[in-house]
Structures are given as structure tokens and as C-alpha cells.
Amino acid sequence: MHGPGNDDGQDPKEKINYRATFGLLKGLILSEKRGFALASVWLLLSTALTLLTPIIAKYIIDTAIPARRTGLLLASVGALFLNSLLFLAFNYALRMSLVKTGQRIMAGLKKRMLAHMLSLDLPFYAEYPVGRLTARVQSDTSTLYELFTETTITIFRDILMFAVTFAVMFWFSPKLTLMLSAVFPVVIALSTVFLSRSTALFIAVRKLASEITGFLTEHVNAIALLQAFNREEMAAAKLEAVNRKKFETEMSAEMLMVIFFMSIVMISPVSIAIILGAGGRMALAGTLSIGTLVMFILYIDKLFEPVFRLSEHISIIQRAFTAGHRIQRILERRPAIADPPRPHFLRSIKEGIEFRNVWMRYADDGPWVLRDVSFTLPRGKSLAIVGETGGGKTTVTNLLFKFYAPQKGSILIDGTDISEISLSSLRRAIGLVQQDIYLFPGTIMQNLKLMDDSIPDSLVHDAIKTIGLEAFFRRHSLSKQIVEKGANLSAGEKQVISLVRAMTLNQDMLVLDEATSHIDPYTERTINAAMGRLLAQKTMIVVAHRLSTIRNAGEILLVSEGEVKERGTHDALLAKGGIYSRFYKLQFGEDAL
Ligand SMILES: Nc1ncnc2c1ncn2[C@@H]1O[C@H](COP(=O)(O)OP(=O)(O)OP(=O)(O)O)[C@@H](O)[C@H]1O
Ligand SMILES: [Mg+2]
Numbered sequence: 001m002h003g004p005g006n007d008d009g010q011d012p013k014e015k016i017n018y019r020a021t022f023g024l025l026k027g028l029i030l031s032e033k034r035g036f037a038l039a040s041v042w043l044l045l046s047t048a049l050t051l052l053t054p055i056i057a058k059y060i061i062d063t064a065i066p067a068r069r070t071g072l073l074l075a076s077v078g079a080l081f082l083n084s085l086l087f088l089a090f091n092y093a094l095r096m097s098l099v100k101t102g103q104r105i106m107a108g109l110k111k112r113m114l115a116h117m118l119s120l121d122l123p124f125y126a127e128y129p130v131g132r133l134t135a136r137v138q139s140d141t142s143t144l145y146e147l148f149t150e151t152t153i154t155i156f157r158d159i160l161m162f163a164v165t166f167a168v169m170f171w172f173s174p175k176l177t178l179m180l181s182a183v184f185p186v187v188i189a190l191s192t193v194f195l196s197r198s199t200a201l202f203i204a205v206r207k208l209a210s211e212i213t214g215f216l217t218e219h220v221n222a223i224a225l226l227q228a229f230n231r232e233e234m235a236a237a238k239l240e241a242v243n244r245k246k247f248e249t250e251m252s253a254e255m256l257m258v259i260f261f262m263s264i265v266m267i268s269p270v271s272i273a274i275i276l277g278a279g280g281r282m283a284l285a286g287t288l289s290i291g292t293l294v295m296f297i298l299y300i301d302k303l304f305e306p307v308f309r310l311s312e313h314i315s316i317i318q319r320a321f322t323a324g325h326r327i328q329r330i331l332e333r334r335p336a337i338a339d340p341p342r343p344h345f346l347r348s349i350k351e352g353i354e355f356r357n358v359w360m361r362y363a364d365d366g367p368w369v370l371r372d373v374s375f376t377l378p379r380g381k382s383l384a385i386v387g388e389t390g391g392g393k394t395t396v397t398n399l400l401f402k403f404y405a406p407q408k409g410s411i412l413i414d415g416t417d418i419s420e421i422s423l424s425s426l427r428r429a430i431g432l433v434q435q436d437i438y439l440f441p442g443t444i445m446q447n448l449k450l451m452d453d454s455i456p457d458s459l460v461h462d463a464i465k466t467i468g469l470e471a472f473f474r475r476h477s478l479s480k481q482i483v484e485k486g487a488n489l490s491a492g493e494k495q496v497i498s499l500v501r502a503m504t505l506n507q508d509m510l511v512l513d514e515a516t517s518h519i520d521p522y523t524e525r526t527i528n529a530a531m532g533r534l535l536a537q538k539t540m541i542v543v544a545h546r547l548s549t550i551r552n553a554g555e556i557l558l559v560s561e562g563e564v565k566e567r568g569t570h571d572a573l574l575a576k577g578g579i580y581s582r583f584y585k586l587q588f589g590e591d592a593l
Contacts, residue, residue: 020332021324028105028144035101042094043153047160049087051168054298056080058172062291094153102149106141113137113330121335122403126362128330131214136330140323147320155313158306165302172292176279180296180303183271187264187304191311194260199315201253208246215239264308271300337402343422346429349508349539351414352378353400358409360395360562369395370406371562375555379508382540384550386583387559393543394435396559397511400541402426431502433515435543437494439486445478448501455504463503467530472496472523491518499527509539516549524549547584556580 029036056079064072117133169177219226219235226232275296282288353376360370370392377383385393398404399411402423411418418426439447448463449455464473476493486494499515516524524546532552534540544550551570558566558573558580566578573580 016321016325017328018321020328021321024324024328024331025144025147025320028109029148031108032101032105035097035104039094039097039101039153040156042090042097043157044160046087046090046094047157047164049083049090051161051164051302052083053080054295055168056083057298058289058291058295060291061294062289098149098153102145105148106145109141109144109327110137113141113327116331116333119335120333121337122398123336124333131217133330135210136326140327143320143323144327147316151313151316151320154309158309158313161302162306165299169296169299169303172295173279173282173288176275176282176288176296179274179278180271180300183267183274183304184307187267187307188310190260190263191308194256195311195315198253198256198260201249201256204249205246205253208242208249212239212242212246215242267304267308268301271304272297275300337405337423339422340420343425344416344420346413346416346421346425349379349413349429352376352381352539353509354412355396355399356410356412358399358406358411360392360399360404360406362404369562370399372409373559373562373564374409375557375564375567377539377541377555379539380537381554382535382538382542382552384553384556385541385543385559386545386547386550386556386580387565388561391559392562393559394513395562397432397513397541397543400511401430401432429507430509430511431505431507433495433498433502433510433512435513437486437498439482439489439494439497441482441484443479443481444476444497447482447497448478448504450501450504459504459506460500463500463506466503466534467500468526469496469500469523472526492520492523495519496523496527509541510534511541511543513543514545515542517545547587558583 056076060073060076060080064076114137166177169180215238219239226235275293279288279293279296283290283293355373355375358370358373359368361368373392373396375383385396387393395404399406400418402418405419413421413426440451442451445457445460446453448460460478464470482489486497489497495515495518499512502510502512516527519527528549531540531542531549535552535554540553542550542553550556554569555567556570556573557564558578560579566573566576566580568576574584575581
């Protein structure tokens with residue numbers, strides 16, 4: 001309904017890769033071997049203790065009471081009490097060791113996912129919307145947490161409890177135990193029917209829940225737009241509709257659950273009736289002791305509980321595999337643009353940059369966005385790129401920073417193809433002011449240092465001085481707090497900040513993509529004057545619509561429909577009387593010439 005990001009990211013046709021997912025889960029468990037081993041010890045001990053209670057009860061009834069020995073009776077009751085206390089203690093130890101182990105695994109997994117995601121390239125982020133990625137990191141890891149801390153251990157306990165209970169009961173009375181076994185098929189049938197009906201409902205509920213979250217995120221983000229266009233009521237009505245659907249689905253799911261538990265609850269009286277009826281007759285015949293009869297009654301829940309929890313376990317395991325599979329898919333994803341095995345480290349740009357017959361499209365079946373683009377930019381010179389909206393200017397900068405790779409042609413720095421150059425060294429050598437500016441929540445100073453506290457303040461002050469913006473920053477305190485997405489700054493202020501941010505690292509080369517489009521003429525004049533000085537010393541690529549910004553560039557490329565249509569200096573292009581001169585006349589009128 002609101003695009004692909006708002007379902008729970010599960011493609012129903014997608015096959016779960018059980019092998020890979022199992023590998024991931026196994027790796028996670030092995031990473032905390034000791035924690036799980038310790039938990040297993042506590043589990044064994046606490047389960048053994050719960051199973052001991054009915055046996056002590058049998059002993060009291062069959063041995064201590066008939067012997068009329070008060071001392072023995074009191075000792076047995078004492079043992080019963082101690083048994084319960086110890087059970088509590090072991091259970092506590094079990095829970096705590098599981099929580100600790102589970103939390104450690106999850107923290108490690110989240111760290112691994114984030115580190116991995118940071119290494120992935122932009123095509124990956126185009127495919128995975130932010131909402132879905134946060135869901136992967138948050139809700140899928142918590143599903144796994146549940147698997148590790150709850151399910152796995154309960155399954156072991158259930159298997160253990162069932163096997164031991166069955167064995168003990170069978171040991172004391174095979175006949176009665178086999179009679180009780182007649183109830184198993186009913187329990188299994190009930191829970192299977194319940195599970196097949198409820199799973200679909202619960203998946204629907206989860207989907208609707210994430211749809212609501214997605215809807216809220218989307219609409220809160222666009223709140224100003226909604227209010228400006230008076231669309232609040234429409235949004236509220238849409239949300240109401242999804243909410244109601246979720247309510248109804250959830251009600252049917254819960255109703256099914258209640259019916260199931262009511263029928264399961266009936267199992268217990270039925271089996272007690274079997275024990276008292278059949279077992280009672282055996283007791284009358286003298287083949288069964290009263291103690292054993294009581295022991296059977298005390299054991300009965302321990303026998304059936306694991307059986308009806310079986311289907312629940314299966315569904316949790318399925319969910320965990322789905323979650324694990326989705327996490328695994330992100331973790332196994334390799335960036336399309338990765339360093340070659342022996343990357344060339346770029347220390348500085350000595351000769352310059354060359355684009356040689358570069359062709360680029362964003363999707364294999366999409367249109368060409370750049371067609372046969374070639375240019376050279378010698379060190380210390382500047383290049384301006386102008387052209388119509390959507391012409392391909394930002395794409396040129398995307399390729400230079402290896403955010404994407406061209407399909408044909410090559411991009412060379414000092415004669416080395418950038419595909420051979422280490423990504424980090426490339427990006428360290430070139431500074432970038434992007435068209436879409438992102439600022440982090442924090443102070444202006446922190447943002448100017450890209451949230452890197454190891455950068456000294458003096459570098460920032462130097463950068464401000466180089467661009468001549470001291471007056472601007474006297475008006476805008478460096479300690480001003482920026483809120484999320486820089487929402488408490490004007491568009492021009494953000495541009496000034498991102499410009500200074502790029503200048504702070506004082507790199508060899510600078511790429512400015514529409515760096516001054518929102519800045520007032522006075523501030524822009526200050527910046528342009530500084531740019532004029534910089535253009536003389538730095539290697540620069542400047543993308544701009546305002547032609548006043550680029551007049552002084554060494555060479556101007558006019559890019560239109562992905563092709564370089566004109567190139568030359570400002571004066572040469574004006575004299576030529578082509579597209580550039582028409583652009584220029586539009587902006588400044590005929591008189592400007
Ligand atoms: N990530 C992307 N995926 C698919 N297509 C894209 C992507 N980015 C840009 N495009 C398309 O590529 C073409 C060139 O885009 P580009 O951003 O390079 O234009 P531009 O010259 O920088 O425009 P503007 O002056 O508006 O900034 C456009 O048609 C655009 O729709
Ligand atoms: Mg652009």
C-alpha cells in the first residue's frame with residue numbers, strides 16, 4: 001500500500017536458504033559455547049528437580065505413612081520443600097545465564113550487521129529502504145533472541161521432561177501409561193489444526209502492525225507537507241482503516257487461541273478421569289499402589305505440556321529461520337564496488353583526473369544516464385559542469401567517488417583506473433559537498449568535524465577563515481545544537497556548514513555539487529571570492545546552475561541528456577552562441593553580454 005518498505009519485508013515466494021541460515025545460527029551459538037554449556041547444566045538440574053516431586057509424594061504415601069513414622073514423614077516433607085527451593089535457585093541461574101548469553105549474542109550480531117551495512121554501497125541502499133533495514137536490525141534480532149533464550153531451552157526441557165516422565169510412569173505402571181497414551185493423538189491433532197489456522201492470522205497481524213509503523217513514519221516525516229495541503233483528515237482516515245483491520249484480525253487470532261486453550265484445558269480432567277477410573281480399579285485389584293496413583297496425577301501435566309507446546313515450538317522455529325534468513329541475506333551481501341585484492345593507495349593527486357568514454361546507467365534495463373563522457377582535469381585546475389536538471393551532473397560526481405561503477409569506459413587518476421584504487425584512499429583525497437545535505441544531531445562544531453572528535457578545532461577555524469565566513473559564524477554560534485536532519489537550520493545555512501565541513505579536511509581536491517544554490521547573494525559573494533582564490537590552487541569540480549559561480553572555472557562542460565554537448569572557457573562558450581550562451585542570457589539578460 002505504501003511501497004515495498006512497509007510490509008515486513010518477507011517475500012512469500014522467497015525460499016528460505018536453510019543451510020546458510022543454519023550456518024548463521026550455529027555460528028552464533030558456538031560464539032557463546034560456554035554460556036550455553038553452563039545454561040544446559042542449570043537446565044538439567046532444574047528439570048531433574050521438578051521431576052522428583054511426584055516421586056517424593058509417592059514415597060510419602062506408600063512408605064512413610066504406612067510405616068507410621070512421623071520422623072520419616074517430616075524428613076520427606078522437608079526434602080520436598082528443599083527440592084522446591086533448589087529448583088527456584090537453579091531456575092534463576094538458568095534464566096540469568098541465558099539472558100546474559102542471549103544479550104551478548106545479540107549485541108555482537110547488531111554490531112556485525114551495522115559494520116557490514118556501513119561497508120555496503122548505494123545500490124544496496126536503493127534496494128533496501130531504511131525502514132526495512134531498521135526492522136532487520138531490531139525485530140529480526142529480537143526474534144533470534146527469543147529463540148536463543150526461550151525456545152531452544154524450552155524445547156530441550158520439554159523433550160527431557162517428556163522422556164523422563166514417560167519412562168518413570170512406564171516403569172511404575174506400563175498398562176496405565178499406555179492407556180493414557182491414547183490422549184496424545186487428540187492433543188497433537190488439536191494443536192496442529194490450531195497452528196495451521198492461527199499462523200496465517202498472526203502473520204497478517206504482524207504485517208498490519210509494520211504497515212502501521214511504516215504509515216506513521218512516512219506521515220510524521222511529511223507532517224509539514226500534509227498540513228500545508230490540508231491532508232490531515234485523509235491521513236487519519238487511512239490510518240483508522242488499517243487500525244480497524246488489525247483489530248479485527250487480532251480479535252480472530254485471539255479467539256482461536258482462547259478456543260484452543262479451552263480445549264487443551266479439558267485434556268487434563270479427561271486424563272485424570274482415566275487415571276482415577278482405570279488406575280482406581282487396578283488399586284482395588286491390588287496391582288497399583290495409592291502412591292503411584294497420586295504420582296501419576298502429579299505427573300500428568302508434565303507429560304502433556306511438552307506435547308501441546310510442540311506445535312508452538314515449530315512455529316517459533318519457523319519464524320526464527322525467516323528472521324535468520326533475512327539477516328543472513330544482508331550479511332552475505334558483498335558490496336558491488338569493493339577494493340581489488342591489491343588496491344593502489346592514492347596518497348595525493350599528482351597529475352589529474354580523466355574520464356575516458358564513460359557510459360553509465362543506474363539499472364541494467366534503464367536508460368543511459370551518461371553517454372560517452374570524456375574530459376580531463378589536470379591537477380590544480382578547475383572544471384565546472386552545467387546543464388539542465390536531470391542531465392547527469394551529479395552522476396559524474398557519483399562515479400568519481402565510486403558510489404557507482406560505470407558500465408563502459410574508465411575513470412583514471414594519475415593514469416590509474418579508479419577501480420584499482422583503494423576506496424578509502426580515494427575518498428580521503430577528494431572532498432565532497434553533496435547536493436542533498438545531511439547533518440547529524442549535535443552541535444555545528446561537531447558537524448563541521450563530521451562527528452570526529454579527533455579533529456582539532458583549529459582546523460575548523462582555519463577552514464572558516466579560508467572561505468572568509470568569520471562574520472557568518474559570529475552570527476551562528478558553533479555550539480548551536482542541530483536537531484535531526486538539520487531541521488532547525490535554513491537551507492542556505494546547511495549549505496554553508498557542508499561547505500566548511502568539506503574544507504576542514506583540506507583535501508587535494510574538492511567536488512562541489514550545487515554548493516551555493518540556496519545562499520544569499522552577499523554570503524555567496526564572500527564564498528565566490530574565496531572560491532576564486534581556491535580555484536587557483538586546488539583541483540576542483542564545481543556543479544552549479546548559477547552561472548555566476550562558475551565563470552572563473554578553467555573549463556566548463558555543458559552536460560545535457562547525459563552527453564557533453566559543449567566545452568570550453570566561459571568566454572569561448574559565450575562566443576560560440578550555443579546552449580551555454582542561451583542559458584547565460586536567460587539568467588542575466590542580453591545586456592550581460
Ligand atoms: N540512484 C538513481 N537511480 C536511478 N536513476 C537515477 C538515480 N540518480 C539519478 N538518476 C537519474 O539519472 C539522471 C541524471 O541524474 P543526476 O542526478 O545526475 O542529474 P543532475 O544533472 O545532477 O540534475 P540536477 O541538476 O537536478 O541535480 C536523471 O534522469 C535521474 O532521474
Ligand atoms: Mg544533481
